[in-house]
Amino acid sequence: MTTPVTTPAADRARYDRATAHLDAPLAIVDLEAFDANAADLVRRAGGKPVRVATKSVRCRALLERVLARDGFAGVMSYTLAESLWLARSGFEDVLLAYPSADRAGFAELAGDPKLAAAVTVMVDDPAQLELVDAARAGGVEEVRVCLELDTALHLLGGRVRVGARRSPLREPSRLADLARQIASRPGFRLVGLMAYEGHIAGVGDAVAGRPLRSRAVRLMQAAARRELAARRAEAVRAVRSVVPDLEFVNGGGTGSVESTVAEDAVTEVAAGSGLYVPRLFDNYTSFRGRPAALFAQPVVRRPGVGVVTVLGGGYPASGAAGADRLPVPYLPEGLRYDPQEGAGEVQTPLLGAPADDLLIGDRVWFRHAKAGELCERFDELHLVEGDRVTATVPTYRGEGRTFL
Numbered sequence: 334m335t336t337p338v339t340t341p342a343a344d345r346a347r348y349d350r351a352t353a354h355l356d357a358p359l360a361i362v363d364l365e366a367f368d369a370n371a372a373d374l375v376r377r378a379g380g381k382p383v384r385v386a387t388k389s390v391r392c393r394a395l396l397e398r399v400l401a402r403d404g405f406a407g408v409m410s411y412t413l414a415e416s417l418w419l420a421r422s423g424f425e426d427v428l429l430a431y432p433s434a435d436r437a438g439f440a441e442l443a444g445d446p447k448l449a450a451a452v453t454v455m456v457d458d459p460a461q462l463e464l465v466d467a468a469r470a471g472g473v474e475e476v477r478v479c480l481e482l483d484t485a486l487h488l489l490g491g492r493v494r495v496g497a498r499r500s501p502l503r504e505p506s507r508l509a510d511l512a513r514q515i516a517s518r519p520g521f522r523l524v525g526l527m528a529y530e531g532h533i534a535g536v537g538d539a540v541a542g543r544p545l546r547s548r549a550v551r552l553m554q555a556a557a558r559r560e561l562a563a564r565r566a567e568a569v570r571a572v573r574s575v576v577p578d579l580e581f582v583n584g585g586g587t588g589s590v591e592s593t594v595a596e597d598a599v600t601e602v603a604a605g606s607g608l609y610v611p612r613l614f615d616n617y618t619s620f621r622g623r624p625a626a627l628f629a630q631p632v633v634r635r636p637g638v639g640v641v642t643v644l645g646g647g648y649p650a651s652g653a654a655g656a657d658r659l660p661v662p663y664l665p666e667g668l669r670y671d672p673q674e675g676a677g678e679v680q681t682p683l684l685g686a687p688a689d690d691l692l693i694g695d696r697v698w699f700r701h702a703k704a705g706e707l708c709e710r711f712d713e714l715h716l717v718e719g720d721r722v723t724a725t726v727p728t729y730r731g732e733g734r735t736f737l
């Protein structure tokens with residue numbers, strides 16, 4: 334597929350034209366960019382299905398759009414309440430990627446055959462099985478479960494850990510032990526294994542202006558890929574020795590698609606941020622996406638030469654606090670934050686020569702640091718095709734669903 338040539342100035346002009354009838358603040362998704370990013374994820378996955386991470390999209394209409402494409406199958410959810418809502422809405426393959434303590438949700442899951450068939454929950458501790466059983470409230474449906482492997486890289490004899498603190502199940506033998514407990518326990522069925530290598534998939538290896546850090550990241554990730562590929566293969570063998578008919582082995586994320594699917598043990602890859610391509614995904618050597626999700630803030634003040642103030646914009650992303658968690662002024666190019674104020678809750682001063690060409694009521698377009706978190710700020714997304722808004726769809730928030 335040939336990617337159309339576009340420029341930031343041309344994109345800004347068409348976004349302004351498309352939304353001229355709307356008041357800012359507002360959020361858009363450029364469908365041409367969204368679809369191109371989806372096609373690129375399928376290409377990178379090399380024939381293995383891509384499971385869509387819902388926390389990176391948080392809009393049912395766009396989840397349905399991408400799942401209608403060849404190469405995508407199933408979703409990866411982030412809370413049990415969300416999982417049940419999606420299953421009730423017609424999503425038939427929902428993998429909950431995080432353990433839950435939602436007792437009411439487990440009672441509903443165990444009491445409804447349709448939900449129990451559609452939703453798979455995450456387990457990495459026998460105590461979680463106890464919680465589910467205690468919450469069943471008479472529900473007799475078999476609960477589908479998935480085990481999670483800890484993917485962190487351990488260096489210097491384990492004194493240094495690189496990777497997210499997720500599952501306690503690191504050694505393949507421990508996964509096999511828990512698999513045996515599940516297999517012998519009525520009311521549960523082990524169907525999958527998941528391993529999310531966030532230190533590879535979610536860490537850019539080509540940070541602008543930081544060549545030494547970028548090289549260190551690439552060296553770390555190369556070592557992590559080798560170590561994990563061997564341990565994941567061993568873990569899958571260990572679990573399959575207990576449950577031969579395991580349905581899936583899920584791994585990876587947007588930043589690691591190629592290396593994850595190269596492992597024979599992996600049957601599917603997860604991705605979501607690669608559809609919107611937020612600013613944190615600019616720093617990768619393995620792929621280049623197109624920014625698809627943007628938000629616009631209106632200019633409301635002109636305090637002086639080289640300065641404009643826009644309404645709001647202080648939408649920091651989750652994670653360790655830092656400048657990389659802030660949205661970035663994107664269009665027009667050349668604007669930057671005032672270091673004394675940053676991105677403000679109610680107003681945000683922006684500095685730079687382009688400010689002098691902006692009038693009261695004009696728009697500044699921003700990119701969020703992380704993908705789906707943008708949707709926690711807006712009730713709806715305006716879908717842009719060319720220079721027109723062709724549809725407006727609710728986000729999770731717009732449907733009254735704020736799960737976390």
